[in-house]
Amino acid sequence: MLRLETQKEVSHGSYHIRQYQDSDHKSVLDVFTRGMEEHIPRTFRHVLMLPRTLLLLLGVPLAMVLVSGSWLLALMCIFSLLLLLQLLARQPWKEYVAKCLHTDLADITKSYLSARGSCFWVAESGGQVVGMVGCLPVKDPPLGRKQLELLHLSVPSQHRGQGLAKALVRTVLQFARDQGYSDLVLTTSVIQQGAVSLYLSMGFWRTGQYFMSMFWRLVDIPIIQLKYSLPSA
Template sequence: MMEHITGDEDRVREEMVRIPGFVIRRYRPEDRDEARRILAGGLTGLAWPAFRSAIMVPSNFGLLLAACGAVHALTASPVCTATAFLALLALVYLACRGPFTGYVRETLKGDMADIARHYLSAPGCCFWVAEEEEGGAVTGGRGGGRLAGIVAAKAEPADRPTACHLYRLSVDPRCRGRGLARGLTQVVLDFARDGGFRLCALATTSVQQPALRLYQRMGFQLVGTEPVSLGFLSRLSQIDICYLEKRIELAPG
């Protein structure tokens, strides 16, 4: 259940949304470092699940077996075979880690370097942060404290004038599994509806299966996929970019 409340913090009245255990509010400049931390941690943390998934793909698994078999046939050395196996595993891990670390670098240098300018300076855009609530008190206090999650919305008029795009959804690992990702997504959907948008669009990856299931439970539909293409190594990762959309029912009146 989401409850809209108002608060008076830093002498600024602002609308906030409370869900069980958390308060979601508009971004403030003092939140910058924490917002960047949550985004970077959430994305780089995907490398390990991507690796586990990639090594189970039949083509990659077959490549590992074939390469190790060839090394063993040439050297008849268990040590060389084991070394080759570990080296190939490391190669697959780097292939899985590269797309996420590269994206983090680009994002931190891009919109996340100046969040206010990219998400708070134009109509149809906003950036929210979530703070954990304990005993009725918000743990982040007046901002600048430890945040629980982030999300952003941005209109792309040059692309699709009636669409609002959901960006940067990330939840701190300690707060996952408590409904915060759903609450942050709903805040963007409400923002899109109230802003008169007819569509909410987003992109995620095939590695993020819990996120994909959440979006689809909330009414998003998968409209397309494409493989991550960053050279030969990225093909080993078997990571796809997934595009989803949800039609928005406009608010009455």
């Protein structure tokens, strides 16, 4: 287990984790944006496999053939439906990125480093930012609990498989212990199966789920709530 007194820097051989600096801003936004965009094709594939989507892709073109007698129109209809579904799968992730870039990630120092009890780290390798994670206090925790929320864990695909994501989570866990938090909480989605598996393997457990919008409910993609209760609490 990592042990940080100042929570500023820790080495892991091929990379090291340190506290965010303003000069990292552009790199952090790039890692975050590319990480979120990775979920678009997964969301599209998930939507395609839904029974209601398959029914739509088969039923509408078939109706077109029965009405018009044209297989060309039916093929054009299928193509148009696929394009529409792809746009629908893309839009929520694009909106989430835009929201974050205009709120907490617009000024990371102000959002995460200006007060005690919150922090933001980057993982660096070869002078490049290859991972990121932040945490903020939960504003209205359950009675008697002091909770910290893990946010924006991201590691580019070419740097995965080195234990980097796990090291970033451990850094947040140690920070939570040092700051006297009783729980570390987070939310993710069923689309992010790699992240879900990582958290569960580290001792988090599911506490609930909800749909972020009507679109997520329609395509059956719930947001999963996870929690890690700190042994020292």
